[in-house]
Amino acid sequence: xxxxxxxxxxxxxxxxxxxxxxxxxxxxxxxxxxxxxxxxxxxxxxxxxxxxxxxxxxxxxxxxxxxxxxxxxxxxxxxxxxxxxxxxxxxxxxxxxxxxxxxxxxxxxxxxxxxxxxxxxxxxxxxxxxxxxxxxxxxxxxxxxxxxxxxxxxxxxxxxxxxxxxxxxxxxxxxxxxxxxxxxxxxxxxxxxxxxxxxxxxxxxxxxxxxxxxxxxxxxxxxxxxxxxxxxxxxxxxxxxxxxxxxxxxxxxxxxxxxxxxxxxxxxxxxxxxxxxxxxxxxxxxxxxxxxxxxxxxxxxxxxxxxxxxxxxxxxxxxxxxxxxxxxxxxxxxxxxxxxxxxxxxxxxxxxxxxxxxxxxxxxxxxxxxxxxx
Amino acid sequence: xxxxxxxxxxxxxxxxxxxxxxxxxxxxxxxxxxxxxxxxxxxxxxxxxxxxxxxxxxxxxxxxxxxxxxxxxxxxxxxxxxxxxxxxxxxxxxxxxxxx
Numbered sequence: 001x002x003x004x005x006x007x008x009x010x011x012x013x014x015x016x017x018x019x020x021x022x023x024x025x026x027x028x029x030x031x032x033x034x035x036x037x038x039x040x041x042x043x044x045x046x047x048x049x050x051x052x053x054x055x056x057x058x059x060x061x062x063x064x065x066x067x068x069x070x071x072x073x074x075x076x077x078x079x080x081x082x083x084x085x086x087x088x089x090x091x092x093x094x095x096x097x098x099x100x101x102x103x104x105x106x107x108x109x110x111x112x113x114x115x116x117x118x119x120x121x122x123x124x125x126x127x128x129x130x131x132x133x134x135x136x137x138x139x140x141x142x143x144x145x146x147x148x149x150x151x152x153x154x155x156x157x158x159x160x161x162x163x164x165x166x167x168x169x170x171x172x173x174x175x176x177x178x179x180x181x182x183x184x185x186x187x188x189x190x191x192x193x194x195x196x197x198x199x200x201x202x203x204x205x206x207x208x209x210x211x212x213x214x215x216x217x218x219x220x221x222x223x224x225x226x227x228x229x230x231x232x233x234x235x236x237x238x239x240x241x242x243x244x245x246x247x248x249x250x251x252x253x254x255x256x257x258x259x260x261x262x263x264x265x266x267x268x269x270x271x272x273x274x275x276x277x278x279x280x281x282x283x284x285x286x287x288x289x290x291x292x293x294x295x296x297x298x299x300x301x302x303x304x305x306x307x308x309x310x311x312x313x314x315x316x317x318x319x320x321x322x323x324x325x326x327x328x329x330x331x332x333x334x335x336x337x338x339x340x341x342x343x344x345x346x347x348x349x350x351x352x353x354x355x356x357x358x359x360x361x362x363x364x365x366x367x368x369x370x371x372x373x374x
Numbered sequence: 375x376x377x378x379x380x381x382x383x384x385x386x387x388x389x390x391x392x393x394x395x396x397x398x399x400x401x402x403x404x405x406x407x408x409x410x411x412x413x414x415x416x417x418x419x420x421x422x423x424x425x426x427x428x429x430x431x432x433x434x435x436x437x438x439x440x441x442x443x444x445x446x447x448x449x450x451x452x453x454x455x456x457x458x459x460x461x462x463x464x465x466x467x468x469x470x471x472x473x474x
Contacts, residue, residue, distance in 0.1 A: 240439075241448045243421065244468035260422065260468050295471045300448060302437060 006032035006176070008351075009196060009206035011183045011220060014044035017212035018075065018166035022081075023175035023348025027072045032206070033175060034198065036182035041215045041275060046307020049159035050252060051091075051338050054098055054126065054151040058112040061119040062362035067335070068120055070151045070317060077341035078157065082216045085171060087165040089157045090258035095156030097251040099134075099292045106147040113149055114253045126151045143174060144291040151317050155225045156250050158258050161335065166340070178202075182216070185313065186223050188325040208327040214310045215273070217332055224233050225324040232308040233272055237265040238249045238289075241300045243295050247293070254289050262296065268309075277306040279349040281366050309334055319347060319363040321354060330365070384412075391460035406451035406462060407432060407439045417453070420466045441465060 008024055010017045013035035021031045036042075055073045057064030071093070078091040100106035113126050115281030127150040134148045135141045181198040186209060190195055196204040209227050220228050250256075250330060253266035264285045282304050290297045310332055312318050317333035329351055333339055339347075352359035384442035393413055398411040401402035407429035410418045418425030419440055434453045443449040444461050449468035451462070 180388045242468045245421075299471070 002226050004202070006030055006203045006204070006206045008032070008208050008210060009034060009194070009204055010212055011186075011196070012212035012214055012216065013167070013177050013179065014214055014341045015043055015047065015166065016333065017210070017341035018163075018170055018215060018329055019340040020210060020212060020331060020348055020351065021175050022121045022166060022173070023344035024351070025170060025175050025350060026286045026344070027348065028350065031132040031170070031175045032204065033170070033177045034183050034196065035177065035181050036183045036216065041232070041273065041308050042183065043214050043308060043310050044163055046305070047157045047159045047337055048237070048239060048263060049337060050257065050259070051093060051097065051123065051155045052097070052159065052252060052335070053153050053338075054096065054149065054252070055109060055112040055116055056335070057119060057316075058115040060316055062359070064116050064119040064357075065222050066317070066342065066363075067338060068124055068153070072270045073341040074155070074226060075347065077344065078097075078148045081165050081169055084166045085165045087161055087163060087168060089161050091155065091157045092250065092258075093155030094155065094250070095150055096156070096186045097249050099251055099253065100147050101144045101288070101291055103146045109149060110348045111364040124151070124153065125309075129271070140293055140295050142246070142291050142294045154250065155236070156255050157337065162337065162340070173367065183213070183220060184219055186328075188224070188328070190308045192327060194325075194327065208329070208351075210331060212331045214227065214332070215308060217310075217330065221330055224322050224328040224330070226320055226322060226365060228312060228318045228320060228330055228332065229303050230310050230312055232271070233311050234269040234271040234275060234306050234308055235305065236267055236269075236277050236285065237263060238282060238301045238304045239263050240296070241302050243299060253293070254292060261302070262299065273308065275290070275306045275308050277304045313368055317363050318365055319350065320365040325350075389456050389460060391456055391458070393449050393462045394464055400456040402456075404456045405432075406441065406443060406449075406454050406460070408454055409456050409470050410439075410441070410451060410462070422468050
């Protein structure tokens with residue numbers, strides 16, 4: 001087969017596309033990945049590196065269970081990726097906190113955790129701490145923190161190293177990655193297979209095609225008869241200068257990268273396709289960080305940036321096979337880091353043969369057709 | 375390392391600052407990075423892994439030129455002009471929350 005003729009073509013070389021590619025390659029399949037340019041709205045460049053279970057899927061049991069499975073699988077996933085690439089992912093999965101300075105938000109979140117626990121049963125546990133409990137545990141926590149929740153399975157990785165390791169693993173196993181080949185059209189061929197046309201005029205052919213194109217999904221999805229449409233949600237991030245001391249905790253909004261910089265984030269804004277940063281959000285992020293951990297007040301912020309999350313209509317992952325063109329798949333999710341451990345295993349197995357994974361039915365796009373008909 | 379051979383010598387400036395305790399003269403309008411480079415070709419800091427760094431982009435982007443200025447850590451020396459009596463230190467490793 002030539003470079004432009006593959007068994008699987010994955011559209012999108014972000015964390016999601018690369019994870020699936022890795023899974024397919026490990027099962028002996030032949031994979032080509034087509035990616036856009038550096039100025040595309042890549043969500044992977046904005047990721048926070050969290051491996052996070054806490055409260056996920058409180059209102060959708062399959063997502064709670066799927067996420068639980070993913071975080072449990074992360075240590076093995078990280079180990080095999082590190083062995084394959086010799087890249088240290090700096091995985092630290094010693095539990096994570098959600099900090100609250102507003103008691104109503106604290107209460108609402110506890111209700112979510114309780115609901116999630118019903119879905120997960122004995123497999124999972126969490127802790128609720130008052131502000132004083134937390135200050136006894138960590139002397140540096142600020143007075144404004146009214147409480148925290150803790151999930152022992154949560155953690156984080158170095159997001160850039162993960163990205164680089166996935167890229168390197170895919171190439172090591174013989175996958176091909178073509179950047180600056182943003183896909184414009186996908187045409188299903190008579191008798192099966194697909195023709196993909198890139199904006200630069202290149203043509204590619206494949207037996208099967210997987211859309212993992214993030215915010216580039218919508219127009220391609222329609223061409224393959226998928227009903228899923230995604231939308232952007234902006235998050236903003238700060239990163240500080242590198243600090244010698246280690247933060248004693250990981251939280252969903254404040255975490256220290258293994259190299260020393262402290263990443264602060266967690267905002268959500270409806271800003272369309274505008275991925276720029278804004279002063280008032282940066283100020284709020286900095287104030288949040290300082291109220292949680294006042295020692296940060298004399299630490300310098302080196303960089304701030306915005307990035308766009310990819311949200312499906314209900315916020316949960318979509319793993320869909322096209323009804324009309326069964327060789328076409330659509331994958332989209334918000335939590336590509338957390339779910340990477342399953343995307344390269346169970347999801348890849350489902351794509352190879354759907355009878356491998358009946359549990360994924362909950363994530364098909366049937367749920368959108370039903371709700372729009374109702 | 376002596377760097378005289380690579381640059382034309384220029385007259386001694388009249389602003390004095392201290393770099394790691396040594397008095398150095400610079401010109402009005404020089405950045406601290408310029409003063410560091412004019413003083414020596416040695417590393418202006420060492421990273422956490424003891425890897426040497428020196429001013430690179432000279433336009434506030436690369437963060438390689440970080441030094442301590444008047445007790446404040448991780449200042450971008452290429453973005454700050456010299457002042458009389460300035461105390462500059464070449465950092466080794468990462469800063470702490472509490473300085474000194």
